[in-house]
Amino acid sequence: MKSARLLSIVLLLQTRGRVPAAELAERLEVSARTVYRDVEALSAAGVPVYAERGRHGGIALLPGFRTDVTGMTTDEARALFILAAQGAHSALGLDDALRSALRKVMAALPAPHRPAAELTGRRILVDPDKWTPRPSSAAPDGGPSGRGPAVELEVLHTAVFTDLRLRIRYRHSGETRPRTYTVDPYGLVAKAGTWYLVADRRGRPRLFRADRVVSATLTEVPVRRRAGVELAAVWQQLRRQVEDRPAEVRVTARIRRERLDLAVRILGGALTGPPRTGDGDEAGDGDGPGDGARDGSGDRAGDGSGDGGWATLDLAFPVLPAVRQLLQFGDSLEVLAPPAARRVMAEAAAALTAVYAADTPPG
DSSP states (O other): OOOHHHHHHHHHHHHSSSHHHHHHHHHEEEEEEEHHHHHHHHHHHHHHHHHEEEEEEEEEEEEOOOOSSSSHHHHHHHHTTTOOOOOTGGGOOOHHHHHHHHHHHHHOHHHHHHHHHHHHHHHHHEEEEOSSSSSSGSSTTSSOOSSOOOOOOHHHHHHHHHHHHEEEEETTTTOSSEEEEEEEEEEEEEEEEEEEEEEEEETTEEEEEGGGGGEEEEEEEEEETTTTOOOOHHHHHHHHHHHHHOSSEEEEEEGGGGGHHHHHHHHTTTTTSOOOTTTBBBSSSSSOTSSOOOOOOOOOOOOOOSSSEEEEEEEEEEEEGGGGGGGGGGGGEEEEOHHHHHHHHHHHHHHHHHHHHSSSSSO
Protein backbone atom coordinates (compact mmCIF):
# COMPACT_ATOMS: atom_id res chain seq x y z
CA MET A 1 0.00 0.00 0.00
CA LYS A 2 1.18 3.51 -0.76
CA SER A 3 0.75 4.71 2.84
CA ALA A 4 2.99 1.94 4.14
CA ARG A 5 5.58 2.75 1.47
CA LEU A 6 5.57 6.44 2.40
CA LEU A 7 6.09 5.55 6.03
CA SER A 8 8.96 3.23 5.10
CA ILE A 9 10.65 6.06 3.17
CA VAL A 10 10.43 8.39 6.19
CA LEU A 11 11.85 5.70 8.50
CA LEU A 12 14.73 4.89 6.18
CA LEU A 13 15.65 8.54 5.68
CA GLN A 14 15.40 9.17 9.40
CA THR A 15 17.79 6.30 10.05
CA ARG A 16 20.20 6.63 7.13
CA GLY A 17 20.20 10.29 6.17
CA ARG A 18 20.63 10.79 2.41
CA VAL A 19 19.73 7.64 0.43
CA PRO A 20 20.03 7.25 -3.35
CA ALA A 21 16.71 6.94 -5.12
CA ALA A 22 17.86 3.69 -6.74
CA GLU A 23 18.54 2.15 -3.31
CA LEU A 24 15.14 3.22 -2.02
CA ALA A 25 13.52 1.75 -5.12
CA GLU A 26 15.33 -1.55 -4.59
CA ARG A 27 14.41 -1.74 -0.91
CA LEU A 28 10.76 -0.90 -1.56
CA GLU A 29 10.57 -3.02 -4.73
CA VAL A 30 9.28 -0.17 -6.89
CA SER A 31 10.74 1.92 -9.70
CA ALA A 32 12.85 5.04 -9.17
CA ARG A 33 10.07 7.05 -10.81
CA THR A 34 7.64 5.82 -8.15
CA VAL A 35 10.08 6.88 -5.44
CA TYR A 36 10.21 10.41 -6.83
CA ARG A 37 6.41 10.53 -6.95
CA ASP A 38 6.30 9.38 -3.31
CA VAL A 39 8.78 12.13 -2.36
CA GLU A 40 6.48 14.69 -3.96
CA ALA A 41 3.52 13.26 -2.02
CA LEU A 42 5.44 13.48 1.27
CA SER A 43 6.47 17.05 0.55
CA ALA A 44 2.86 17.98 -0.21
CA ALA A 45 1.86 16.45 3.13
CA GLY A 46 4.30 18.72 4.98
CA VAL A 47 7.25 16.36 5.43
CA PRO A 48 10.47 18.35 4.70
CA VAL A 49 11.90 15.87 2.20
CA TYR A 50 13.82 16.80 -0.92
CA ALA A 51 15.68 15.15 -3.80
CA GLU A 52 19.13 15.96 -5.08
CA ARG A 53 20.06 14.70 -8.51
CA GLY A 54 23.53 13.88 -9.70
CA ARG A 55 26.28 11.41 -8.89
CA HIS A 56 26.26 12.14 -5.15
CA GLY A 57 22.60 12.99 -4.93
CA GLY A 58 19.75 11.19 -3.23
CA ILE A 59 16.65 11.64 -1.12
CA ALA A 60 16.97 13.30 2.28
CA LEU A 61 15.07 15.01 5.09
CA LEU A 62 15.89 18.54 6.12
CA PRO A 63 18.44 18.61 8.97
CA GLY A 64 16.87 18.54 12.41
CA PHE A 65 13.61 16.95 11.31
CA ARG A 66 12.70 13.96 13.49
CA THR A 67 9.44 12.17 14.07
CA ASP A 68 8.74 9.38 16.53
CA VAL A 69 6.36 7.45 14.32
CA THR A 70 6.46 4.42 16.60
CA GLY A 71 5.47 6.11 19.83
CA MET A 72 7.76 3.68 21.63
CA THR A 73 9.29 4.40 24.99
CA THR A 74 12.90 3.48 25.78
CA ASP A 75 11.80 0.49 27.87
CA GLU A 76 9.53 -0.77 25.08
CA ALA A 77 12.38 -0.55 22.62
CA ARG A 78 14.69 -2.46 24.97
CA ALA A 79 12.05 -5.13 25.54
CA LEU A 80 11.93 -5.90 21.82
CA PHE A 81 15.63 -6.68 21.76
CA ILE A 82 15.66 -9.27 24.53
CA LEU A 83 16.31 -12.08 22.12
CA ALA A 84 15.91 -15.79 22.41
CA ALA A 85 19.23 -17.60 22.23
CA GLN A 86 20.29 -19.05 18.91
CA GLY A 87 18.37 -22.22 18.21
CA ALA A 88 14.91 -21.16 19.34
CA HIS A 89 14.18 -19.51 15.99
CA SER A 90 16.35 -21.75 13.82
CA ALA A 91 14.28 -24.76 14.94
CA LEU A 92 11.35 -23.10 13.17
CA GLY A 93 13.41 -21.82 10.25
CA LEU A 94 12.90 -18.22 11.37
CA ASP A 95 16.47 -17.00 11.91
CA ASP A 96 16.49 -14.94 8.69
CA ALA A 97 13.02 -13.60 9.43
CA LEU A 98 14.11 -12.57 12.93
CA ARG A 99 17.16 -10.70 11.67
CA SER A 100 15.06 -8.96 9.02
CA ALA A 101 12.40 -7.99 11.57
CA LEU A 102 14.97 -6.56 13.96
CA ARG A 103 16.53 -4.49 11.20
CA LYS A 104 13.12 -3.05 10.44
CA VAL A 105 12.41 -2.35 14.10
CA MET A 106 15.80 -0.69 14.50
CA ALA A 107 15.10 1.51 11.48
CA ALA A 108 11.78 2.53 12.99
CA LEU A 109 13.17 3.36 16.42
CA PRO A 110 13.81 6.99 17.32
CA ALA A 111 17.54 7.65 17.38
CA PRO A 112 17.69 8.19 21.19
CA HIS A 113 16.32 4.67 21.80
CA ARG A 114 18.69 2.76 19.49
CA PRO A 115 21.78 2.50 21.75
CA ALA A 116 19.72 1.11 24.64
CA ALA A 117 17.99 -1.39 22.36
CA GLU A 118 21.27 -2.60 20.88
CA LEU A 119 22.90 -2.93 24.30
CA THR A 120 19.94 -4.88 25.68
CA GLY A 121 20.24 -7.39 22.86
CA ARG A 122 23.86 -7.99 23.89
CA ARG A 123 23.31 -8.20 27.67
CA ILE A 124 20.04 -10.16 28.03
CA LEU A 125 19.30 -13.56 26.51
CA VAL A 126 16.27 -15.82 26.79
CA ASP A 127 16.87 -19.55 26.26
CA PRO A 128 13.45 -21.24 26.49
CA ASP A 129 14.75 -24.82 26.32
CA LYS A 130 15.21 -26.92 29.43
CA TRP A 131 18.65 -28.24 30.23
CA THR A 132 19.46 -31.22 28.01
CA PRO A 133 17.81 -34.24 29.71
CA ARG A 134 20.92 -35.82 31.19
CA PRO A 135 21.76 -36.12 34.87
CA SER A 136 24.96 -34.17 34.38
CA SER A 137 23.05 -31.31 32.83
CA ALA A 138 20.63 -30.64 35.62
CA ALA A 139 20.34 -26.98 36.44
CA PRO A 140 23.77 -25.85 37.66
CA ASP A 141 24.57 -25.58 41.34
CA GLY A 142 22.12 -28.10 42.65
CA GLY A 143 18.97 -27.21 40.75
CA PRO A 144 16.14 -25.03 42.03
CA SER A 145 16.64 -23.51 45.43
CA GLY A 146 12.95 -23.73 46.24
CA ARG A 147 12.93 -20.06 47.21
CA GLY A 148 12.34 -16.76 45.50
CA PRO A 149 15.27 -14.58 44.42
CA ALA A 150 17.52 -13.66 47.35
CA VAL A 151 18.04 -10.24 45.79
CA GLU A 152 15.76 -8.34 43.47
CA LEU A 153 16.47 -9.29 39.86
CA GLU A 154 16.42 -5.59 39.06
CA VAL A 155 19.66 -5.20 41.04
CA LEU A 156 21.44 -7.67 38.78
CA HIS A 157 19.73 -6.19 35.73
CA THR A 158 21.10 -2.76 36.60
CA ALA A 159 24.54 -4.20 37.29
CA VAL A 160 25.01 -5.70 33.83
CA PHE A 161 24.39 -2.32 32.18
CA THR A 162 26.69 -0.18 34.32
CA ASP A 163 30.01 -1.60 33.05
CA LEU A 164 31.25 -1.82 36.65
CA ARG A 165 32.53 -4.79 38.58
CA LEU A 166 30.04 -6.49 40.87
CA ARG A 167 30.59 -7.93 44.34
CA ILE A 168 28.15 -10.71 45.22
CA ARG A 169 27.53 -12.95 48.20
CA TYR A 170 26.51 -16.31 46.76
CA ARG A 171 25.12 -19.42 48.46
CA HIS A 172 26.11 -22.65 46.74
CA SER A 173 23.88 -25.72 46.83
CA GLY A 174 24.40 -27.72 50.01
CA GLU A 175 26.12 -24.86 51.81
CA THR A 176 24.55 -22.73 54.53
CA ARG A 177 26.99 -19.82 54.45
CA PRO A 178 27.39 -17.65 51.34
CA ARG A 179 30.73 -16.98 49.70
CA THR A 180 31.86 -13.59 48.42
CA TYR A 181 32.99 -13.12 44.82
CA THR A 182 34.02 -10.12 42.73
CA VAL A 183 32.90 -10.68 39.15
CA ASP A 184 32.85 -9.01 35.76
CA PRO A 185 29.27 -9.36 34.40
CA TYR A 186 28.49 -10.10 30.77
CA GLY A 187 24.73 -10.24 31.20
CA LEU A 188 21.68 -12.21 32.32
CA VAL A 189 20.22 -15.36 30.80
CA ALA A 190 16.73 -16.73 31.44
CA LYS A 191 17.06 -20.49 30.96
CA ALA A 192 13.66 -22.22 30.95
CA GLY A 193 12.31 -19.65 33.41
CA THR A 194 15.36 -19.58 35.71
CA TRP A 195 17.61 -16.51 35.68
CA TYR A 196 21.41 -16.80 35.67
CA LEU A 197 24.14 -14.19 35.98
CA VAL A 198 26.91 -14.82 33.45
CA ALA A 199 30.20 -13.31 34.53
CA ASP A 200 33.96 -13.74 34.59
CA ARG A 201 35.72 -14.40 37.86
CA ARG A 202 39.47 -13.92 37.63
CA GLY A 203 39.19 -14.08 33.86
CA ARG A 204 37.28 -17.38 33.78
CA PRO A 205 33.56 -17.71 32.89
CA ARG A 206 31.17 -18.57 35.71
CA LEU A 207 27.44 -19.15 35.99
CA PHE A 208 25.50 -17.95 39.06
CA ARG A 209 21.82 -18.71 39.72
CA ALA A 210 20.06 -15.44 40.46
CA ASP A 211 18.00 -16.99 43.25
CA ARG A 212 21.20 -17.94 45.12
CA VAL A 213 22.69 -14.44 45.07
CA VAL A 214 22.23 -13.27 48.66
CA SER A 215 23.42 -9.71 47.98
CA ALA A 216 24.93 -7.73 45.12
CA THR A 217 26.88 -4.48 45.33
CA LEU A 218 28.37 -2.41 42.53
CA THR A 219 32.00 -1.44 42.94
CA GLU A 220 33.64 1.65 41.48
CA VAL A 221 36.04 -0.43 39.41
CA PRO A 222 35.35 -0.63 35.64
CA VAL A 223 34.35 -4.05 34.37
CA ARG A 224 37.16 -6.14 32.84
CA ARG A 225 35.60 -8.29 30.16
CA ARG A 226 37.72 -10.28 27.74
CA ALA A 227 38.30 -8.34 24.54
CA GLY A 228 35.82 -9.12 21.79
CA VAL A 229 33.78 -11.52 23.93
CA GLU A 230 30.02 -11.07 24.23
CA LEU A 231 27.33 -12.66 26.40
CA ALA A 232 26.07 -15.03 23.70
CA ALA A 233 29.51 -16.62 23.25
CA VAL A 234 30.14 -16.99 27.00
CA TRP A 235 26.69 -18.49 27.51
CA GLN A 236 27.24 -21.09 24.79
CA GLN A 237 30.55 -22.08 26.39
CA LEU A 238 29.04 -22.43 29.87
CA ARG A 239 25.98 -24.26 28.61
CA ARG A 240 28.15 -26.83 26.81
CA GLN A 241 30.26 -27.33 29.92
CA VAL A 242 27.15 -28.13 31.96
CA GLU A 243 25.44 -30.36 29.41
CA ASP A 244 28.53 -32.25 28.23
CA ARG A 245 29.78 -33.14 31.70
CA PRO A 246 29.85 -36.98 31.87
CA ALA A 247 27.73 -38.76 34.44
CA GLU A 248 29.62 -40.58 37.17
CA VAL A 249 27.13 -43.18 38.44
CA ARG A 250 25.13 -45.52 36.21
CA VAL A 251 22.13 -47.17 37.85
CA THR A 252 19.72 -49.88 36.77
CA ALA A 253 16.35 -50.00 38.49
CA ARG A 254 13.00 -51.67 38.04
CA ILE A 255 9.66 -49.93 38.54
CA ARG A 256 6.08 -51.12 38.58
CA ARG A 257 4.46 -50.40 35.23
CA GLU A 258 1.57 -48.48 36.74
CA ARG A 259 4.10 -45.94 38.06
CA LEU A 260 6.18 -45.81 34.87
CA ASP A 261 4.63 -42.70 33.34
CA LEU A 262 5.07 -40.77 36.58
CA ALA A 263 8.69 -41.93 36.90
CA VAL A 264 9.51 -40.84 33.36
CA ARG A 265 8.10 -37.38 34.02
CA ILE A 266 10.00 -36.98 37.27
CA LEU A 267 13.25 -38.71 36.30
CA GLY A 268 13.43 -37.58 32.69
CA GLY A 269 16.71 -35.77 33.31
CA ALA A 270 18.32 -38.93 34.69
CA LEU A 271 17.16 -41.41 32.06
CA THR A 272 19.87 -42.53 29.64
CA GLY A 273 17.42 -44.30 27.34
CA PRO A 274 13.78 -45.32 26.96
CA PRO A 275 12.36 -47.61 29.67
CA ARG A 276 12.38 -51.33 28.79
CA THR A 277 9.70 -53.89 29.43
CA GLY A 278 10.50 -57.39 30.61
CA ASP A 279 9.99 -58.94 27.15
CA GLY A 280 12.91 -56.99 25.69
CA ASP A 281 10.85 -54.19 24.10
CA GLU A 282 11.08 -50.55 24.97
CA ALA A 283 8.20 -49.16 26.97
CA GLY A 284 5.88 -46.94 24.97
CA ASP A 285 4.55 -46.91 21.38
CA GLY A 286 7.65 -45.60 19.61
CA ASP A 287 6.91 -41.91 20.06
CA GLY A 288 9.33 -41.51 22.92
CA PRO A 289 9.53 -42.45 26.59
CA GLY A 290 6.53 -41.80 28.75
CA ASP A 291 3.79 -42.55 26.20
CA GLY A 292 2.67 -45.58 28.17
CA ALA A 293 4.13 -49.05 28.74
CA ARG A 294 2.82 -51.93 26.65
CA ASP A 295 1.15 -54.72 28.51
CA GLY A 296 2.76 -58.12 28.17
CA SER A 297 3.82 -61.24 29.91
CA GLY A 298 7.58 -60.90 29.55
CA ASP A 299 10.20 -61.68 32.13
CA ARG A 300 10.64 -59.73 35.32
CA ALA A 301 12.72 -56.70 34.38
CA GLY A 302 16.37 -57.37 34.94
CA ASP A 303 16.27 -60.94 36.28
CA GLY A 304 14.15 -63.07 33.95
CA SER A 305 11.78 -64.32 36.66
CA GLY A 306 8.67 -64.07 34.49
CA ASP A 307 7.03 -61.13 36.31
CA GLY A 308 5.62 -58.86 33.60
CA GLY A 309 4.52 -56.13 36.01
CA TRP A 310 7.84 -54.30 35.94
CA ALA A 311 9.84 -52.13 33.54
CA THR A 312 13.57 -51.48 33.58
CA LEU A 313 15.05 -47.98 33.89
CA ASP A 314 18.61 -47.09 32.91
CA LEU A 315 19.65 -44.04 34.90
CA ALA A 316 22.72 -41.92 35.54
CA PHE A 317 23.51 -39.57 38.41
CA PRO A 318 26.37 -37.10 38.88
CA VAL A 319 27.12 -38.43 42.40
CA LEU A 320 26.17 -41.57 44.29
CA PRO A 321 24.10 -39.86 47.06
CA ALA A 322 21.77 -38.48 44.36
CA VAL A 323 20.33 -41.99 44.03
CA ARG A 324 18.30 -41.26 47.18
CA GLN A 325 15.79 -39.27 45.12
CA LEU A 326 14.45 -42.67 44.01
CA LEU A 327 13.03 -43.17 47.52
CA GLN A 328 10.04 -41.06 46.53
CA PHE A 329 8.66 -44.07 44.63
CA GLY A 330 8.61 -46.22 47.76
CA ASP A 331 8.32 -49.95 47.16
CA SER A 332 7.24 -49.34 43.57
CA LEU A 333 10.90 -48.99 42.56
CA GLU A 334 13.91 -51.18 43.30
CA VAL A 335 17.53 -50.37 42.48
CA LEU A 336 19.11 -53.46 40.93
CA ALA A 337 22.68 -52.27 40.33
CA PRO A 338 25.33 -51.28 41.20
CA PRO A 339 25.67 -52.68 44.73
CA ALA A 340 26.89 -49.32 46.05
CA ALA A 341 23.64 -47.69 44.93
CA ARG A 342 21.61 -50.44 46.65
CA ARG A 343 23.53 -49.77 49.87
CA VAL A 344 22.76 -46.05 49.66
CA MET A 345 19.06 -46.83 49.26
CA ALA A 346 19.08 -49.33 52.11
CA GLU A 347 20.86 -46.95 54.48
CA ALA A 348 18.51 -44.08 53.58
CA ALA A 349 15.44 -46.27 54.06
CA ALA A 350 16.78 -47.52 57.43
CA ALA A 351 17.41 -43.96 58.61
CA LEU A 352 13.90 -42.95 57.58
CA THR A 353 12.44 -45.95 59.39
CA ALA A 354 14.35 -45.02 62.54
CA VAL A 355 13.00 -41.48 62.47
CA TYR A 356 9.39 -42.61 62.35
CA ALA A 357 9.90 -45.49 64.75
CA ALA A 358 11.15 -43.05 67.38
CA ASP A 359 7.87 -41.15 67.15
CA THR A 360 5.66 -44.22 67.43
CA PRO A 361 3.49 -43.93 70.57
CA PRO A 362 4.08 -46.74 73.12
CA GLY A 363 1.63 -49.62 72.91
